[in-house]
Amino acid sequence: MRQLQDVLAAVFDDPQIQLAMRHDLLRADSQAAWNGRPALPLVVTGCLAVVRRLMSWSYRTLAEQVNLSAGWRWVCQLYAQRIPNFRTIRDREALLKPKTIQLILAKVVQLGQAVGVTAGTRLRVDSSVTESDIHYPTDSSLLNDAARVLSRLVRQARAVLNPQTAPDKVWFRDRHRQARRLARQIGQLARKGRKNVEKSSRKLYLQLLQVVTTLVAQVTHLQPRLARLTNPAALGLHELFNTYVPLVQRVIDQTRQRVLYGQAVPASDKVVSLFDAMS
Numbered sequence: 001m002r003q004l005q006d007v008l009a010a011v012f013d014d015p016q017i018q019l020a021m022r023h024d025l026l027r028a029d030s031q032a033a034w035n036g037r038p039a040l041p042l043v044v045t046g047c048l049a050v051v052r053r054l055m056s057w058s059y060r061t062l063a064e065q066v067n068l069s070a071g072w073r074w075v076c077q078l079y080a081q082r083i084p085n086f087r088t089i090r091d092r093e094a095l096l097k098p099k100t101i102q103l104i105l106a107k108v109v110q111l112g113q114a115v116g117v118t119a120g121t122r123l124r125v126d127s128s129v130t131e132s133d134i135h136y137p138t139d140s141s142l143l144n145d146a147a148r149v150l151s152r153l154v155r156q157a158r159a160v161l162n163p164q165t166a167p168d169k170v171w172f173r174d175r176h177r178q179a180r181r182l183a184r185q186i187g188q189l190a191r192k193g194r195k196n197v198e199k200s201s202r203k204l205y206l207q208l209l210q211v212v213t214t215l216v217a218q219v220t221h222l223q224p225r226l227a228r229l230t231n232p233a234a235l236g237l238h239e240l241f242n243t244y245v246p247l248v249q250r251v252i253d254q255t256r257q258r259v260l261y262g263q264a265v266p267a268s269d270k271v272v273s274l275f276d277a278m279s
Contacts, residue, residue: 005075007111008050012043014107020100021046025092040084040092047076049093049101050108059086059093137272139255140186143208145274146248147179150215153240157222160233171218175211182208205259212252219245247274 011017021042051072052062063086066072073079084092096104151174158172186204219241226238251274254265 001071001075003115004054007108007115008047008075009077010111011050011104011107012046017046017100017104017107018042020103021096024096024100040088041077043077044081045089045092045096046104048089049096050104051076052089052093053105059090062086063089137270138187139251139259140183140205140208142251142271142274143212143255144176144179144183146212146244146251147176147215149244149274150212150219150248151176151179153237153244154215154218154222156233157226157237160229160231160237161222161225171221173218175215179208179211182211202259205255209252209255212248216245216248216252244274247271 025042025045048062048066051057051066052059055062055065057065063083066076066078067083073083154172155174161172163169163172182204186201186208189201189204223238223241226234226241229235250269250271254270257263257265
């Protein structure tokens with residue numbers, strides 16, 4: 001355990017590793033860089049990540065074992081400090097980018113071989129799972145998400161642009177209720193397993209696609225009007241439209257390709273969430 005402590009101390013003294021970790025961890029709270037906001041220390045975060053992989057422990061087990069062992073506390077440089085909750089450890093480690101983890105582990109193996117802690121001849125695959133706040137990505141649920149987001153932004157645009165005439169108010173229509181009803185019907189139809197489910201589902205998908213396509217047309221009409229304004233609300237909405245419209249268009253295209261034309265969409269091209277950065 002003393003050798004492991006020496007190895008980890010040397011690893012996290014490396015300026016390249018410190019810089020990479022600092023860059024990743026600041027995403028949690030950028031103010032910590034200048035006002036000293038309390039957070040789990042960089043070195044402790046790294047040591048806990050290495051020990052968890054070394055021992056094949058879960059986050060909960062890691063927190064329990066380190067809390068009960070003076071030796072593991074010393075290795076992780078916690079000493080007499082209070083052990084964080086396992087959720088804190090998990091969330092903190094999740095901020096580290098894969099290339100940073102690879103950099104740390106490569107350095108651990110290199111130094112471990114040098115001091116005889118490991119031969120470095122076996123490969124361990126890390127299958128850690130991090131919870132993400134997205135639902136299972138069906139085509140109908142993604143279209144429903146698209147209608148919900150665009151309808152909400154259209155409502156906000158209505159408050160900014162203040163339409164006066166009936167023809168103008170049409171461009172601000174909220175279509176989420178209609179999209180939600182169609183998405184629910186598609187889900188119910190799929191669970192029934194009827195013989196004509198494919199034909200009926202196709203008809204509902206056509207209607208749902210039309211609803212979302214109409215919303216995109218509404219947004220396309222509103223964007224130039226928002227761009228002409230200089231107040232922060234209009235500029236913010238215009239930026240959000242620029243973010244979501246391309247994603248929604250990709251969802252429309254992949255649904256048409258999969259549901260209407262029966263063609264597979266490559267995994268690298270799929271949108272699985274409108275809200276997750278990894279989509």
